[in-house]
């Protein structure tokens with residue numbers, strides 16, 4: 001079954017890389033370039049997964065995440081933050097705002113699929129090897 | 130490289146580590162041994178082989194062998210065996226007298242991810258458990274042939290890349306502290322652990338008995354007789370109600386009759402009930 005994912009990042013390059021990896025593993029992808037676009041996309045159709053950058057123009061990832069959880073509760077969608085912000089307190093901030101997992105950039109296919117396995121969205125719903 | 134050189138170097142590696150090098154891996158010798166050649170001022174692998182023929186070259190042979198080991202590891206590798214710890218550790222805790230430590234061996238620990246994964250689960254079980262759990266002593270013993278990886282395991286500091294392989298972010302936050310971009314395991318985890326350089330082909334009896342032994346993703350490099358020899362030697366150090374954990378691609382079936390699979394758990398074995406008393410072969 002395809003899993004719907006929303007890739008939120010202001011970098012087209014990152015969106016392209018994430019799209020390529022996720023599509024290879026059978027995800028269907030939509031893209032958003034900032035938190036506001038992402039809120040609109042979620043309102044249109046709730047994805048199973050949001051891959052979320054932190055620093056973006058218009059509305060950053062943390063603000064998006066807070067509003068997302070306020071509006072839709074904490075159970076869906078699964079949110080994996082994916083950002084260069086790798087300081088421990090920044091990570092904790094992301095988790096407090098409602099992220100389920102956290103990818104520190106730079107990432108590759110192994111890391112991304114490993115992390116998705118941890119939130120039950122990996123290949124065979126588990127270990128990525 | 131002269132084919133005889135490859136045969137000779139592969140022979141040293143086999144004798145010292147058990148690892149079998151195949152001809153298609155000869156490129157690996159070029160890349161991995163380049164720094165050694167440079168340091169020793171040797172123009173080629175053929176020249177290295179010449180030097181290694183001297184009886185005084187034992188240290189160099191060991192160094193070369195360690196450079197040719199594969200040390201790839203990650204946290205909670207394959208997931209399931211570590212989940213099974215949450216089942217078997219409570220059983221062992223119940224079965225063991227209060228004052229006895231429960232001993233766990235990570236027998237080819239590489240840079241330590243396996244041992245730290247075990248420690249994380251132990252600390253979670255102890256946190257959730259009653260006073261008897263908190264009073265229980267646990268020991269995790271990590272060994273590896275290769276000195277540089279044992280040193281790293283003891284240091285317990287992992288790169289950003291390493292902590293993202295297999296380790297859920299909440300367990301990272303709870304058990305590690307970030308220092309200059311790298312991640313250092315908390316003293317709480319370190320308190321369980323001891324690391325030491327050790328060769329699985331040598332006499333293992335001095336390490337004592339263990340309740341659980343992890344020997345994962347190292348037997349795949351050995352030939353059949355070496356696998357059997359190491360499995361039997363490890364079984365000799367295993368408590369009768371203990372368990373041996375192998376890697377996802379490894380099996381004891383058809384290699385030794387001193388182990389039997391634990392039902393429903395792939396790659397996890399216990400000493401066979403009917404087997405004759407087990408003795409380690411030197």
Ligand SMILES: C[S@@+](CC[C@H](N)C(=O)[O-])C[C@H]1O[C@@H](n2cnc3c(N)ncnc32)[C@H](O)[C@@H]1O
Pocket residue numbers: 145146147148198199200201202203206236237238239240243272273274275278327328329330344345346347376
């Ligand atoms: C691929 S790593 C496995 C690490 C870990 N057990 C895991 O599953 O992720 C294999 C390790 O076995 C070690 N090794 C190879 N031959 C050995 C021997 N004869 N005795 C002890 N360790 C050995 C290597 O140095 C290497 O670190």
